[in-house]
Amino acid sequence: MLLNKLSGTFAVLAVTGSLFSQTVLAEESAETPTIFSAEMKATALELKDTAMEAGLAYELDESLSTEVGPRRVGTPGDRLGIKWAVAKMKALGFDKVWTEEVTHVYWERGEIEAEVTGPYPQRMTAIALGGSVGTPKKGIEAEVVEFENFAALEAAPEGSLKGKIAYVSYRMERKIDGSGYGPAVIARGYGALTAEQKGAVGYIMRSVGTDNNRLAHTGGQREDKGVAGIPAAALSNPDADILSNMIRRGQPVTFKLKQSSKRHDKKVVKTANVIGEVTGRETPEDYVILGSHLDSWDVGTGAVDDGIGVTITMAAAKHILDLPQRPKRSIRVVLFGAEEVGLVGVKQYLEKNRAELDHHVIGAEWDFGVGRIYDMKPGVGPQALNAIREMAELFAPMGVSLNAANDAKGDSDLSLLGEAGMPAVEFAPDGSLYFDYHHTDNDTFDKVDPEAMKFNTAIYTMFTWLAAESGVDFRK
């Protein structure tokens, strides 16, 4: 996951008797007729049972992370991942499977060595931030200046960091909804650029992560305000502790960074969005869209980010493919490429498919890790709220609340389609553990919870089925 609106706070309304407050649903009366037929709901519940028994997403993710592994844009793993996805979708019986080319420039991670050279020499565990330039071959060595957060770095006077390495030590907070990410990730997005503007020769930061493992968290830097010309790296949380403890002692602390990462801004690499379709039996030109991203960072195997999303959405479609007949509308499972480097795949998807945007009747993406869904938030027209309420009634016994806000845009990639007008649903899973593994070597299959996979697949399957089989107009 890159990030989108995880920093927001959600007003959560528990699903009990009345699902929306009077104010929200003022225009709907209690006597509104049922949107989904009894048969449709029965099928949804059958699909739930199927998903809860099958464990298909878990199996698929095991396959992806074992047979493919890391899939960073422009690497052999990325190309292998695309082949895997096409072959797997065909094997699962999707009606159509195709790829749409996505291009991006290449970035080379290279090697990294980091150490404190004085007064207490110690090796440090560090990782280059995405898009970082390298250091000179012999590295850079300079005094470290610590800032408690990005705002403090921003407030440093121009020129005050001349010849120094800037260090932001802000510690991300653990939150169920991932809302600790926003305040932390800004230091990754703009830290190096800002430090460079103050004269720094290098930039280091505490990892954007909630764990205490000696594995640093990589991730992209924002380039919308310019590209930093100084090397940028994250320290693991234990290493950031050690460094801050040294600095607290009052003597100047010198740090050496040797990093062979390299931008290849003119080297265009090809990747793809992989799309699998379940073709609708009545209005095949309209489709429910299930999103996730197929690319990953290179250090873990991408089993979590976003192997889980890839395989939950594939499994949801497969369970619907196994029904006696296709739903009325089509379903498109879109595995976006190049998400981690700035939602590149979905941007190119949007360019290519803008004329068809009205046919994306509703969408949902999974790009938020290992936990179970506990909340559902729609972003639909008012005429569709009763349909959403009926869906939520099916999810309520599973402990999923319905969010009173009706402003969902869709997670991650899909947020761009949501902003462009597509109706969406956001399913919020418990994200407490997500940022322990996010963008680290630790993003491996052993972190995937098979029971949560079943549970979440069940919800995606039910949602997708009801949206595709019914004629509900979700348009805003």
Next chain:
Amino acid sequence: MLLNKLSGTFAVLAVTGSLFSQTVLAEESAETPTIFSAEMKATALELKDTAMEAGLAYELDESLSTEVGPRRVGTPGDRLGIKWAVAKMKALGFDKVWTEEVTHVYWERGEIEAEVTGPYPQRMTAIALGGSVGTPKKGIEAEVVEFENFAALEAAPEGSLKGKIAYVSYRMERKIDGSGYGPAVIARGYGALTAEQKGAVGYIMRSVGTDNNRLAHTGGQREDKGVAGIPAAALSNPDADILSNMIRRGQPVTFKLKQSSKRHDKKVVKTANVIGEVTGRETPEDYVILGSHLDSWDVGTGAVDDGIGVTITMAAAKHILDLPQRPKRSIRVVLFGAEEVGLVGVKQYLEKNRAELDHHVIGAEWDFGVGRIYDMKPGVGPQALNAIREMAELFAPMGVSLNAANDAKGDSDLSLLGEAGMPAVEFAPDGSLYFDYHHTDNDTFDKVDPEAMKFNTAIYTMFTWLAAESGVDFRK
């Protein structure tokens, strides 16, 4: 911690009214007069309060792990650690501080690269086992043969592994008393030697660890049956999962290992046991001995293994030093050197101090991680059991049980003194988390629990005080 008898099982008797079963204490009557005077016990309880408030061990461990860090035998960190310990003991006001030289041969870790080369190429996280030879410069590449445990490897026919890399995938079990370690660590101790005897060109194993972090666990190989001539490395648990998942698919899996570790069997390096004494006011020639080891593996900072032991025992002595007068007997805090490479420091201590063994009135070592003590097991003469019972009565309200067995030899280093006849007490802490961090990069100060440090220091301080102030004859 290297290992000693963690594989044993303990019969634990909860401390309630009667502390030993009738059979164990048949010779003691309920009317045995109090061993420790009311004043002594009152002082013990004051020391408890002091330790619970002070947090000294935690402070000292922060200092050791920040200012020194890793302390593998023969490295600059090891030498710096010795300087740190001497200076710190002097600053704390120990009556005498000295070092006793310890020598050992040098082993160089070098660099390591591991990967699966086919049929599903993936980078693997691996670490060289202590004492391993290196590979040729270009590495070795061979088919992997998996064994579920060491016994299965042992059972492989001679010559059956010719040209292969042997792989033991046994997974260590998490247990409160660390008893999962023994069945797992045998594959580290003798795996490479055994694989070589069957013709293997390399040896890999699942890490001896209970975590699921992508950080492999190093540790020593046993050399009492010979030195393996093939390279030996451990994979992190997630990597072992990936490799086993690949092998399960049935196609031959090839593995490449490039490792520049090197034995320097003729290069003798000097290290030391560091000893700090609280000199007794009546029988200074007799001493209570508190053990731990100052050396560590090189990948973490040794904050846990055994920074905790080093600093708990130093703090316990310091609290007694702060009393108005010295106890009757001396206290010796011994920070052993070269423990991780085979209890080398204590062996040389024993050679040097064998004539004085009778003056080691009783000993306790800490070398088992981050948890709280929940059990105390003595290894003393029957005449001393009532004294032990009275100690245990003071610990009982803290939730510490008294073990009915009276066969303690002392943990880790001290076990060799215990086997040589020294009375001992073993304090068992909750070791559930210990093998998550053990011998990995993750052995850092953030894993140290300040409250557990206070608690355990309190117990060590009380025990040490009562043993040093009383004239109890603990001899077996």
